[in-house]
Ligand SMILES: NC(=O)c1ccc[n+]([C@@H]2O[C@H](COP(=O)([O-])OP(=O)(O)OC[C@H]3O[C@@H](n4cnc5c(N)ncnc54)[C@H](O)[C@@H]3O)[C@@H](O)[C@H]2O)c1
Ligand SMILES: [Zn+2]
């Protein structure tokens with residue numbers, strides 16, 4: 250089959266690889282009908298997530314049709330011919346983390362848990378197409394994909410919603426929604442969202458749905474800010490103005506009540522000096538992550554507020570403003586999304602028209618053109634916000 | 641998952657020393673160079689921050705707790721590097737600066753001695769005792785019953801090929817020793833309390849005399865079981881003992897940790913989880929690099945052990 254593979258830092262190649270085979274009794278094989286490129290894939294592409302290998306199949310946002318199910322899967326739960334969307338974290342459904350609905354912390358789904366334990370202190374779940382640290386599972390930017398614990402993750406789509414309407418249930422919509430939900434939004438809240446990429450945009454939509462009084466978008470790409478503005482949000486371009494001053498102005502000195510980091514470890518900085526400082530340290534591997542957005546969110550948030558982090562961090566950061574965090578009673582909440590929790594409620598919100606995730610799709614390519622998709626998404630060319638691939 | 645050996649406090653104290661030295665060398669390399677008398681030569685300008693970065697790596701390894709043995713040896717290697725550079729510097733310094741350098745060298749020799757002792761203690765010894773623990777989301781009677789069927793053990797213990805139950809209390813064990821040698825022995829259960837604990841030991845005549853004990857305690861959640869395992873091996877003098885010591889020496893606890901991780905997987909999900917990068921089930925020894933995360937060829941699939949449900 251054809252599959253998008255990692256071919257060293259800054260390179261993806263579409264190659265012929267073997268068709269997937271079942272390895273466990275609760276596996277299913279899915280024929281992929283739609284798949285997407287994520288900001289997380291850029292962290293892999295750019296070489297910031299350790300333990301990628303040449304030939305790894307990429308992709309954790311995918312949906313399609315079940316073509317094979319293992320003997321351990323209850324046919325009432327999933328059977329051949331079902332149309333499914335598949336959550337990006339792999340969860341067993343039986344461990345204590347799964348019982349607590351902390352699916353992305355599943356204790357059983359990562360065969361390389363020992364490796365993750367060394368880096369993170371405790372192991373984390375397997376994730377499709379997302380390095381060997383998260384299990385070494387082949388991803389879904391391919392014609393077919395093996396889905397372990399197929400009786401736990403996949404959600405059957407029985408209505409006639411299009412692929413585009415439900416595809417983002419695999420990751421970006423639940424992630425963005427969790428980002429807003431962790432903010433514990435009150436009707437009087439001003440919510441500021443760092444990053445107007447796919448996660449940021451849908452986090453803004455989620456904050457509005459959850460009743461925020463006012464939503465602010467922070468980014469530097471004019472077309473992404475335009476997109477947020479058109480959806481009704483106030484925008485701040487961090488390349489043009491000082492973000493903290495502007496936020497103080499917008500909130501009459503209070504600072505936003507809730508802040509969402511939807512940027513993660515490759516954040517950019519308005520000031521060239523700080524940008525250079527972190528870039529240099531990251532290159533020398535003295536810190537692995539560039540946390541500008543996180544630092545700024547912590548410094549800007551009002552005392553007693555919540556900083557919700559859905560942007561991905563992989564290792565160590567430097568100059569973490571622990572003083573601001575501690576002395577001003579801030580709450581920090583975070584996590585890889587526990588997608589399974591949100592599938593049904595968010596599917597209902599889509600069906601009821603409360604959230605329309607299709608608004609972020611700007612490009613659709615055949616799978617073979619994935620490298621071009623990565624290129625324009627990474628370099629923010631051609632006003633690219635989200636790329637969908639059709640195998 | 642937790643596991644441990646005895647030599648933690650000393651290793652951890654060394655970790656804090658590493659952290660202090662590392663931060664000082666990175667943040668104030670000038671002061672460190674001046675205080676230690678190394679001076680401002682171009683080499684030392686490069687060396688001091690490098691040495692700082694190295695110390696941070698050690699600190700990370702040591703403070704993380706586990707596997708202090710090999711990390712302690714990286715400190716010894718580091719000390720050797722320090723002594724070497726100090727020696728080079730000494731040969732080119734005179735007067736006051738030479739005195740200061742000599743003092744530093746004395747201190748580093750002292751640290752080296754402490755490091756070597758720690759490293760030796762953590763890796764030496766005829767008796768090797770390993771402990772590990774995990775929590776399984778099943779009640780103690782179920783977890784106990786599964787373990788008590790000793791022929792279940794090879795399902796998740798990497799080195800065990802077979803356990804054959806020969807009577808109510810005795811069994812015959814076959815294990816793969818490092819480098820494809822096979823060792824066999826008979827064992828007997830010496831203590832058991834249903835739902836609570838099982839203890840066994842090898843009978844006289846075993847190549848590697850060993851004993852083990854597993855305890856099952858109800859977890860505070862009222863649903864799960866805390867499983868604590870202790871395994872003791874008497875490493876024989878001579879070839880096999882050396883092989884085993886070398887084999888376990890690198891990561892003494894990793895194997896038991898991984899065995900218990902798989903035990904938990906089998907208990908909670910019915911089988912050992914496999915991925916394209918790590919499709920070998922309980923033989924998943926290679927951490928990184930692995931095979932790429934892309935589907936297996938039919939030939940590769942034929943080579944891996946029986947796939948699918950284990951219980
Ligand atoms: N927690 C999860 O489960 C989860 C799931 C999916 C994605 N993510 C992460 O969410 C993050 C965003 O994903 P995405 O797909 O939207 O990526 P993206 O790269 O398209 O968007 C990131 C945006 O942040 C902007 N940005 C950079 N520096 C900034 C700064 N200092 N301040 C404000 N904005 C800044 C960029 O211009 C870009 O528009 C990534 O880190 C991704 O890995 C997390
Ligand atoms: Zn994603």
Ligand SMILES: [Zn+2]
Nearest residue numbers: 341344347355
């Ligand atoms: Zn689980």
